[in-house]
Amino acid sequence: MEILGLDIGGANLKAIKLSVSNGKTHVKEVIREYFPVWILGKNGVVEGLRKLKESVNPSPNYVVSTTMTAELSDLFRNKSEGVRFIVGTVEEVFSDASRRFYVNVKSKLVEYSEAYKSPLEIAAANWAASAWLISKKLRNCIFIDIGSTSTTIVPIINGKISVQGYTDPEKLVYGELVYLGVLRTNICSIVNKVPYKGLFARLSSEKFALSGDVCLVLGKIGVKDYTTETADGRGRGIRECLDRLSRVPCADNEILNDYEILEIARYVYESMVFRVFETLTQVRSRIASLGYNPSTFKVCTAGLGSFLAKEAAKRAGFKDVIDVSGIYGKKISHILPAYAAALMALEVLGK
Amino acid sequence: MEILGLDIGGANLKAIKLSVSNGKTHVKEVIREYFPVWILGKNGVVEGLRKLKESVNPSPNYVVSTTMTAELSDLFRNKSEGVRFIVGTVEEVFSDASRRFYVNVKSKLVEYSEAYKSPLEIAAANWAASAWLISKKLRNCIFIDIGSTSTTIVPIINGKISVQGYTDPEKLVYGELVYLGVLRTNICSIVNKVPYKGLFARLSSEKFALSGDVCLVLGKIGVKDYTTETADGRGRGIRECLDRLSRVPCADNEILNDYEILEIARYVYESMVFRVFETLTQVRSRIASLGYNPSTFKVCTAGLGSFLAKEAAKRAGFKDVIDVSGIYGKKISHILPAYAAALMALEVLGK
Numbered sequence: 001m002e003i004l005g006l007d008i009g010g011a012n013l014k015a016i017k018l019s020v021s022n023g024k025t026h027v028k029e030v031i032r033e034y035f036p037v038w039i040l041g042k043n044g045v046v047e048g049l050r051k052l053k054e055s056v057n058p059s060p061n062y063v064v065s066t067t068m069t070a071e072l073s074d075l076f077r078n079k080s081e082g083v084r085f086i087v088g089t090v091e092e093v094f095s096d097a098s099r100r101f102y103v104n105v106k107s108k109l110v111e112y113s114e115a116y117k118s119p120l121e122i123a124a125a126n127w128a129a130s131a132w133l134i135s136k137k138l139r140n141c142i143f144i145d146i147g148s149t150s151t152t153i154v155p156i157i158n159g160k161i162s163v164q165g166y167t168d169p170e171k172l173v174y175g176e177l178v179y180l181g182v183l184r185t186n187i188c189s190i191v192n193k194v195p196y197k198g199l200f201a202r203l204s205s206e207k208f209a210l211s212g213d214v215c216l217v218l219g220k221i222g223v224k225d226y227t228t229e230t231a232d233g234r235g236r237g238i239r240e241c242l243d244r245l246s247r248v249p250c251a252d253n254e255i256l257n258d259y260e261i262l263e264i265a266r267y268v269y270e271s272m273v274f275r276v277f278e279t280l281t282q283v284r285s286r287i288a289s290l291g292y293n294p295s296t297f298k299v300c301t302a303g304l305g306s307f308l309a310k311e312a313a314k315r316a317g318f319k320d321v322i323d324v325s326g327i328y329g330k331k332i333s334h335i336l337p338a339y340a341a342a343l344m345a346l347e348v349l350g351k
Numbered sequence: 352m353e354i355l356g357l358d359i360g361g362a363n364l365k366a367i368k369l370s371v372s373n374g375k376t377h378v379k380e381v382i383r384e385y386f387p388v389w390i391l392g393k394n395g396v397v398e399g400l401r402k403l404k405e406s407v408n409p410s411p412n413y414v415v416s417t418t419m420t421a422e423l424s425d426l427f428r429n430k431s432e433g434v435r436f437i438v439g440t441v442e443e444v445f446s447d448a449s450r451r452f453y454v455n456v457k458s459k460l461v462e463y464s465e466a467y468k469s470p471l472e473i474a475a476a477n478w479a480a481s482a483w484l485i486s487k488k489l490r491n492c493i494f495i496d497i498g499s500t501s502t503t504i505v506p507i508i509n510g511k512i513s514v515q516g517y518t519d520p521e522k523l524v525y526g527e528l529v530y531l532g533v534l535r536t537n538i539c540s541i542v543n544k545v546p547y548k549g550l551f552a553r554l555s556s557e558k559f560a561l562s563g564d565v566c567l568v569l570g571k572i573g574v575k576d577y578t579t580e581t582a583d584g585r586g587r588g589i590r591e592c593l594d595r596l597s598r599v600p601c602a603d604n605e606i607l608n609d610y611e612i613l614e615i616a617r618y619v620y621e622s623m624v625f626r627v628f629e630t631l632t633q634v635r636s637r638i639a640s641l642g643y644n645p646s647t648f649k650v651c652t653a654g655l656g657s658f659l660a661k662e663a664a665k666r667a668g669f670k671d672v673i674d675v676s677g678i679y680g681k682k683i684s685h686i687l688p689a690y691a692a693a694l695m696a697l698e699v700l701g702k
Contacts, residue, residue, distance in 0.1 A: 164549060174549060198515060198525060198637030259639035266668055267632045274625050281618045286549030288610035317617050 001351070002028070002062040004094070005342025006052075007126050007335065008086055010037050010070045011149050011184060011228060013048060014335035017056050018342050020351050025343075029056055030331050034227050037073040042085065045070070049093045064094045065345035067103040067126040067337050071119075072168065083119035087112065101345050103337075105166040107132040109348050124168045126337035127152045127176075131161045133340040134300050137327060141298045142283065144276075144313065145336070146305025148183035148212075148228055151276055152176065153283055157292070164286070175282030180275055182221065182305035183212035183228045187248050191271045194249050194264040201249035207231045208247035211272065214265045216241045220307055276312035284316060300324055302336050352702070353379070353413040355445070356693030357403075358477050358686065359437055361388050361421045362500050362535060362579060364399060365686035368407050369693050371702050376694075380407055381682050385578050388424040393436065396421070400444045415445045416696035418454040418477040418688050422470075423519065434470035438463065452696050454688075456517040458483040460699050475519045477688035478503045478527075482512045484691040485651050488678060492649045493634065495627075495664065496687070497656025499534035499563075499579055502627055503527065506634055508643070515637070526633030531626055533572060533656035534563035534579045538599050542622045545600050545615040552600035558582050559598035562623065565616045567592045571658055627663035635667060651675055653687050 001021075007014040013035035017028040035048055071082025087102060091112055094100060101109035104121040107128040115122050127145065131154040134143045143154040153176050155162045164174040171177035180190065187209045193200040210231050215221040217238055226236040234240045245264050246256045253261075284294035295317045301309035302324040313321045325333035332339050352372075358365040364386035368379040386399055422433025438453060442463055445451060452460035455472040458479040466473050478496065482505040485494045494505040504527050506513045515525040522528035531541065538560045544551040561582050566572040568589055577587040585591045596615050597607045604612075635645035646668045652660035653675040664672045676684035683690050 195632040195636035197640040198633060200633060257639065257642065259642075259644050260636055262668075263632050263636040263639055263645070266635075267629070270625065270628055270666055274621065277621055278618070281546040281614050282549060282551060284617075285546035285611055285614040288608065288614055289548040291608065291610075293610050294614070315621055317613075 002058050003342045003345050004056060004058055004062055004064045004097070005338040005340070005345070006064065006066040006090070007129075007338040007341065008045075008049075008066060008068040008070045008090075009035065009126070009147075010073045011035065012147070013052065014338040015052055015056060016332070016335055016338045016342055017058060018346070019059075020346065023351070025346065027332065030335055031056070032227075032335050034229075035070075036229070037070045038075050041075065045086070046089050046093065049089055053093055058097070060096070061098050063099045063101070063345050063349065064090065064097045065101040065103070065109065065341040066090050067129045067341045068122065069124045069126055071123050079123040080119040083122045084116055087115045087119070087122070099345070099349070101341075101348065103129045103341050103344060107161060107344075109344050120167065124171075126341075127154055128161070129337045129340035129344060130154070130302065131156060131163075132344060133336070134324070135159055135161055138298050138300060140292070140296065141300055142280070142313070142318070143300050143302070144280075144309040145302040146276070146309050147181050147303045149179075149181040149185065151178040151180050151279070151305070151309070153178070153279060155283055155287060155297075157287065157290070174286075175279040178275060178279050180272060181211060182215050182272075182308060183210060183226065185211040186231075187211070187214070187245070187268055190275070191268055195267050196249050196251075196264075197260065201251075203248055204250045206247075209241075209244035211268070212236075213241035213244050214268045214272070217245065217262060217265045218269055220269070221304065225304055272308060273311050273315070276308060277315045280312055280316040295319060298322065300327075302333050304334065306333075353409050354693045354696050355407060355409055355413055355415045355448070356689040356691070356696070357415060357417040357441070358480075358689040358692065359396075359400075359417060359419040359421045359441075360386065360477070360498075361424045362386065363498070364403065365689040366403055366407060367683070367686055367689045367693055368409060369697070370410075371697065374702070376697065378683065381686055382407065383578075383686050385580075386421075387580070388421045389426050392426065396437070397440050397444065400440055404444055409448070411447070412449050414450045414452070414696050414700065415441065415448045416452040416454070416460065416692040417441050418480045418692045419473065420475045420477055422474050430474040431470040434473045435467055438466045438470070438473070450696070450700070452692070452699065454480045454692050454695060458512060458695075460695050471518065475522075477692075478505055479512070480688045480691035480695060481505070481653065482507065482514075483695060484687070485675070486510055486512055489649050489651060491643070491647065492651055493631070493664070493669070494651050494653070495631075495660040496653040497627070497660050498532050498654045500530075500532040500536065502529040502531050502630070502656070502660070504529070504630060504634055506638060506648075508638065508641070525637075526630040529626060529630050531623060532562060533566050533623075533659060534561060534577065536562040537582075538562070538565070538596070538619055541626065542619055546618050547600050547602075547615075548611065552602075554599055555601050557598075560592075560595035562619070563587075564592035564595050565619045565623070568596065568613060568616045569620055571620070572655065576655055623659060624662050624666070627659060628666045631663055631667040631669075646670060649673065651678075653684055655685065657684075
């Protein structure tokens with residue numbers, strides 16, 4: 001049989017096809033594509049999932065297991081509407097599947113009627129899929145997933161997922177979500193000033209430059225990693241990234257030379273590391289309050305922003321930091337929630 | 352002949368005695384003692400300098416060269432009064448010296464009448480002595496001196512001291528002074544919240560704990576380095592430091608366990624590194640605006656907080672970071688402005 005794992009994000013669509021025979025699992029297909037829900041609109045979402053299905057071409061009797069965050073998009077009036085729309089679309093597009101599962105925030109799989117009845121339990125649950133997977137491997141661990149848009153932090157204590165927040169706003173409160181990623185984050189949401197010719201300048205609040213520009217000019221990511229649209233629709237080369245960054249303090253590439261622009265990038269990057277570090281200390285302080293020494297916990301990083309997670313974890317006092325790609329390989333680590341959702345289905349089906 | 356170099360700080364008194372014969376210089380004595388001017392009072396300052404002279408016991412015909420920052424103490428109504436008091440005291444206590452010099456902010460030595468006439472040119476000039484010395488060794492360099500109380504940053508470009516600020520407030524504006532040190536800084540002046548049982552707590556503004564407590568519990572300094580009075584007058588052991596830190600969010604050692612307190616320390620320490628990093632990017636951005644690549648500049652660190660300077664410099668993008676003790680030895684590096692003042696006198700005297 002085949003299992004299709006889906007992670008329908010607000011900015012990226014991730015999928016994996018596993019085939020299972022004689023108790024052995026094989027990865028048949030891995031897909032990660034830019035999927036800007038707020039641009040695509042509802043029809044675009046339906047169309048995108050149809051195309052995905054065509055390209056994956058599952059064999060009869062396949063099972064679909066879905067996790068999502070796209071319901072947060074302002075395409076939808078609220079999360080419930082978003083979840084119901086996505087669930088409805090999956091039910092329709094994959095109507096020929098033998099079973100259709102949805103991951104909830106308790107790391108359980110539910111089917112259509114329950115997902116429709118309690119949509120908030122399905123919203124933003126992709127972390128619950130990934131954390132479920134990691135908790136099988138590492139008993140005391142902080143899982144940190146930094147993607148294009150956001151940072152998820154999940155403590156696993158004694159083999160159990162031990163979060164305080166089950167919704168995005170709760171996670172923002174408890175330090176389990178930082179709305180900061182390595183591609184799509186507007187610079188003016190990270191810092192409120194940048195170094196400028198020996199002083200500091202306050203910032204424009206336009207979307208002139210993104211965290212992707214910072215990470216690229218500092219060599220943290222390559223051009224091929226820059227998989228979102230740029231702030232000005234221009235290219236992804238170093239020159240274009242520097243040009244965009246120069247606009248953050250309302251300057252341009254004639255007013256600032258490249259060395260000056262690089263200082264802006266460095267300042268923003270360190271502020272990003274500090275933001276993640278700060279959130280980690282919050283989570284560590286809870287672990288400490290339970291009587292554990294947080295420095296003995298492992299850290300497992302995932303996502304395109306793994307480099308940022310590692311740096312922040314080291315500063316927070318963690319000694320043992322591994323990347324999830326060291327466990328599952330690089331390809332799967334980039335679509336981890338989809339893979340986890342698929343494996344959860346395997347477990348439910350007793351395969 | 353003998354030269355006595357003095358650095359009369361607000362918190363520490365530093366001195367060096369050099370003997371010079373046949374063009375060769377020998378270090379005869381190095382003194383560094385806690386000298387809390389605001390506690391000692393004017394009489395205590397006079398008395399302290401008298402005792403210092405007794406203990407150093409200079410031979411006839413000696414020369415004194417003095418730099419200072421003690422005039423900032425609120426013992427004095429303003430800097431002019433402070434400088435004139437200190438200069439007057441030096442003139443009196445060391446009246447048997449053949450010459451008495453004072454370092455000014457242009458890295459020149461002046462004598463009594465000029466110091467008395469233009470006291471603001473003498474105020475807080477110890478950086479000008481150290482930077483003068485470093486500029487003889489390193490053409491393109493940032494000199495970073497982190498002491499118990501404050502951080503001084505001096506850019507040296509093409510062998511010339513290239514600062515924008517000549518007074519403390521100007522230096523605070525241009526990123527050449529950070530009022531942050533590794534012993535005496537009140538925690539609530541560094542951060543405005545600390546991690547607390549999975550959340551963040553705002554802070555008491557009492558002087559409950561100091562940066563020295565943070566650096567000690569994290570192993571950045573040893574008990575013997577903790578050469579200032581503690582916030583509560585109690586001891587300098589790890590236990591006492593942890594106890595003091597627990598009070599910062601109005602808790603105590605019954606409400607917080609040691610792991611929880613250590614998280615507070617980590618958060619404050621990273622905030623200290625960030626503060627110095629931030630100021631370095633400001634100075635770097637000025638260097639960049641002059642067309643230089645700041646990453647090619649060396650960094651020379653000095654003072655008890657050299658470890659903090661190194662960490663911040665690395666994050667700011669500097670590759671080549673050396674400690675001044677690598678040039679002058681550890682003992683002298685801790686009293687660098689006094690040593691530099693002495694050597695400036697040697698140069699003026701043509702020895």
